Amino acid sequence: MHNKLLLPHRFKTAGWLLLSVAVLFQILVWTRGGELSWLNIKVFAILDQDMGQSKYFSFIQNNVTEEIIGILFIIGGLFAGFSREKTEDEFIANLRLSSMLWAVLVNYLLLIVALIFFYDLSFFDVMVLNMFTILIIFLGRFHYILYRTSKANPHEK
Amino acid sequence: MKNNIKVERAIKSITQEELARAVDVSRQTINAIESGKYVPSTILSLKIGRVFKKAVEEIFILESGD
Numbered sequence: 408m409h410n411k412l413l414l415p416h417r418f419k420t421a422g423w424l425l426l427s428v429a430v431l432f433q434i435l436v437w438t439r440g441g442e443l444s445w446l447n448i449k450v451f452a453i454l455d456q457d458m459g460q461s462k463y464f465s466f467i468q469n470n471v472t473e474e475i476i477g478i479l480f481i482i483g484g485l486f487a488g489f490s491r492e493k494t495e496d497e498f499i500a501n502l503r504l505s506s507m508l509w510a511v512l513v514n515y516l517l518l519i520v521a522l523i524f525f526y527d528l529s530f531f532d533v534m535v536l537n538m539f540t541i542l543i544i545f546l547g548r549f550h551y552i553l554y555r556t557s558k559a560n561p562h563e564k
Numbered sequence: 565m566k567n568n569i570k571v572e573r574a575i576k577s578i579t580q581e582e583l584a585r586a587v588d589v590s591r592q593t594i595n596a597i598e599s600g601k602y603v604p605s606t607i608l609s610l611k612i613g614r615v616f617k618k619a620v621e622e623i624f625i626l627e628s629g630d
Binding site: 492493494495496497498499501553556557 | 584588589590591592593595596597601602604605608
């Protein structure tokens, strides 16, 4: 059972670490309000639309707080979900795939609900969250089942 | 499909952990197989049979719905 798409086990801890940093960072941004001013830098944009004006392939001024948090979260989530378990085997590989399937399904069911009940700017917020929900649902389901299967009858002979 | 891994383990007096190590899988996998939540691959079934020194058919039993 050697899936070439999986990272070595040590990436798992690194993944959780990155993920926690991203979440803490985001909570800070939410609670203390706004983005960090020193992260206002010049970035390269393929397309930047602002007030009906479009700029292509140009350098623009932008605050990269959200970008950094987003990238940290995604990389962390991928590391945590796509690293080999300590004892990687067929059941765990199977569970990973089924959790993926489950995550995509639940994600789109939630999106349908959001499409019906959220409008305008609120829907934009939902879309931003939706970028991360597949990963979150996948990680949650995978580790929950793994935990549940490891808990039942631990000392049984 | 049913299996009597639990019974075989009791006869041999080994834990899930020990069986898991003997066939090179996680304890979760043995647990999931015992509780009927996971059907092992042919390779893993054969390995489990080898640990108990029994034919695969004596450990894994087809049910009417299979």
